Amino acid sequence: MNRRKFITSTALAAAAPLVLTNFKLFGADAPSNKLNLALIGSWGRGEAHFDSLATQNVVALCDVNEDHLAFGLKKFPTAKTYVDWRKLLDDHKALGLDGIVICTADHTHAFISNWALNRNLHVYCEKPLAISVEEARIVRANWLSRKTKLATQVGMQRHAFQNFNRVREMVRDGVIGELKAAYAWGNRQVKPAGASYDQAKGILTCKGQNGTSTRAGYLPDAGAPPKNLHYDLWLGPTPAHPYNPEYFTGKPGANCLQWNMFWDFGVGQVGDMGSHTMDLLWNAVDAKLPTAIEASGDPFNDAITPIKCESHFEHPANDWRGPMRISWYQGGAMPSSPKNYVDLNKIGHGAMFKGTKGFIVADFETRIILPVGNEADMTYYKPRPKNELLPTIVHFQKEWFDACKNPSLKTACDFEYSGNMIEQMLLGLVAYRVGKKLEYDGVAGRVTNAPEANALLSRKYREGWTLNG
Numbered sequence: 001m002n003r004r005k006f007i008t009s010t011a012l013a014a015a016a017p018l019v020l021t022n023f024k025l026f027g028a029d030a031p032s033n034k035l036n037l038a039l040i041g042s043w044g045r046g047e048a049h050f051d052s053l054a055t056q057n058v059v060a061l062c063d064v065n066e067d068h069l070a071f072g073l074k075k076f077p078t079a080k081t082y083v084d085w086r087k088l089l090d091d092h093k094a095l096g097l098d099g100i101v102i103c104t105a106d107h108t109h110a111f112i113s114n115w116a117l118n119r120n121l122h123v124y125c126e127k128p129l130a131i132s133v134e135e136a137r138i139v140r141a142n143w144l145s146r147k148t149k150l151a152t153q154v155g156m157q158r159h160a161f162q163n164f165n166r167v168r169e170m171v172r173d174g175v176i177g178e179l180k181a182a183y184a185w186g187n188r189q190v191k192p193a194g195a196s197y198d199q200a201k202g203i204l205t206c207k208g209q210n211g212t213s214t215r216a217g218y219l220p221d222a223g224a225p226p227k228n229l230h231y232d233l234w235l236g237p238t239p240a241h242p243y244n245p246e247y248f249t250g251k252p253g254a255n256c257l258q259w260n261m262f263w264d265f266g267v268g269q270v271g272d273m274g275s276h277t278m279d280l281l282w283n284a285v286d287a288k289l290p291t292a293i294e295a296s297g298d299p300f301n302d303a304i305t306p307i308k309c310e311s312h313f314e315h316p317a318n319d320w321r322g323p324m325r326i327s328w329y330q331g332g333a334m335p336s337s338p339k340n341y342v343d344l345n346k347i348g349h350g351a352m353f354k355g356t357k358g359f360i361v362a363d364f365e366t367r368i369i370l371p372v373g374n375e376a377d378m379t380y381y382k383p384r385p386k387n388e389l390l391p392t393i394v395h396f397q398k399e400w401f402d403a404c405k406n407p408s409l410k411t412a413c414d415f416e417y418s419g420n421m422i423e424q425m426l427l428g429l430v431a432y433r434v435g436k437k438l439e440y441d442g443v444a445g446r447v448t449n450a451p452e453a454n455a456l457l458s459r460k461y462r463e464g465w466t467l468n469g
């Protein structure tokens with residue numbers, strides 16, 4: 001019995017009290033209460049979901065690489081297979097599908113998410129949720145219009161580390177006084193295969209055919225793709241680029257680093273570790289969309305996203321704090337340390353919060369408090385008793401399964417929280433490209449002082465592909 005039939009039949013049972021004695025047979029993990037799910041991207045990051053997905057029914061797998069489909073089939077031998085996610089979604093009724101898990105390349109995330117939401121399916125999407133401001137806004141709006149019946153989660157699973165809520169509690173409980181600013185950073189420097197990076201100039205080069213050095217771009221044409229790879233479907237909606245095997249030579253779960261620095265396939269570290277690390281900050285500040293954005297970084301390369309970059313966002317006050325500034329730094333750009341004995345460079349991916357009475361410095365699992373100034377005597381701060389700590393997420397994927405079964409339950413990284421967060425980060429890349437401070441109307445989704453920036457809020461797609469299909 002699939003879940004929808006189960007719900008219908010239990011509703012009927014509720015109308016007949018005599019049958020209710022059997023209700024306990026349908027516990028949360030009883031076979032009849034399992035979700036029917038599809039996994040799109042059945043290798044690499046997809047494999048990280050295998051064990052939690054195995055607690056539900058995986059009825060379909062989709063992968064553009066037939067070898068990777070075969071890999072997924074070893075774990076889920078009864079699943080129906082697809083190479084085109086649109087065909088899978090066409091079959092959602094016949095499959096009795098309740099939801100999908102998306103582990104594909106970033107340039108397809110918002111597409112697949114929208115198509116699934118439009119078919120009333122629950123969605124777990126790997127990060128980043130979107131790679132353009134327009135994509136982020138549409139996918140968020142699509143979920144918000146269905147949030148009472150559909151569950152969403154973006155794969156920022158570090159959110160379940162207890163440190164996330166401990167940091168939030170400290171910020172909210174005033175350990176650093178009034179919050180004024182917050183900074184997140186990541187030190188990854190990912191470059192295309194065979195390219196060299198001149199850190200001082202911020203320029204990526206590769207060897208040309210006659211041995212001369214040329215500006216790095218999309219990888220050169222390397223002939224036809226192998227038969228097992230449906231390269232045209234891998235490109236999907238994004239502008240076409242010639243096949244090169246280097247896009248596909250990464251280790252399982254890290255292959256995204258082979259393609260995500262190219263503008264048409266991803267947004268580099270903004271969407272990669274930026275999603276995880278900004279989440280550590282975002283969870284503690286209750287921000288929505290910024291009103292102003294400025295950014296700077298490596299000289300612009302029209303193929304490759306910047307390695308070194310920093311972006312700064314002005315956020316209005318909310319009901320518990322005044323206006324604040326949020327900053328993101330990557331690839332060697334770093335915030336200044338409040339004290340030279342605190343070496344922020346030793347934290348590869350971290351966040352720092354600045355208040356009127358000091359700083360909190362955190363990585364994903366630990367935090368330190370740095371009281372600053374004569375007023376910072378800590379008498380104003382009382383740690384919460386254990387029973388008032390924010391609840392722990394026991395299992396990030398299960399949180400989504402539970403919400404699919406009962407959408408009144410909240411997920412930590414739903415498409416509103418994650419959509420706002422990635423929209424902010426993507427606005428940073430727009431400001432970097434335009435090279436001036438942007439003023440942003442978050443309600444309209446328009447830059448109000450630089451018309452050229454509005455053209456960069458959306459991406460161009462190949463003919464035949466619809467973002468909100």
Ligand SMILES: NC(=O)c1ccc[n+]([C@@H]2O[C@H](COP(=O)([O-])OP(=O)(O)OC[C@H]3O[C@@H](n4cnc5c(N)ncnc54)[C@H](O)[C@@H]3O)[C@@H](O)[C@H]2O)c1
Binds near residue numbers: 064083106128255
């Ligand atoms: N949450 C995390 O910690 C984490 C870690 C690693 C990767 N990721 C994310 O997971 C995603 C996949 O990363 P990866 O390193 O596994 O990449 P990958 O290139 O190995 O792709 C994963 C699988 O998806 C398949 N695929 C790609 N496009 C597809 C499409 N349009 N339709 C069907 N299948 C498709 C690939 O063939 C491959 O089998 C990325 O978005 C990445 O950001 C998240």
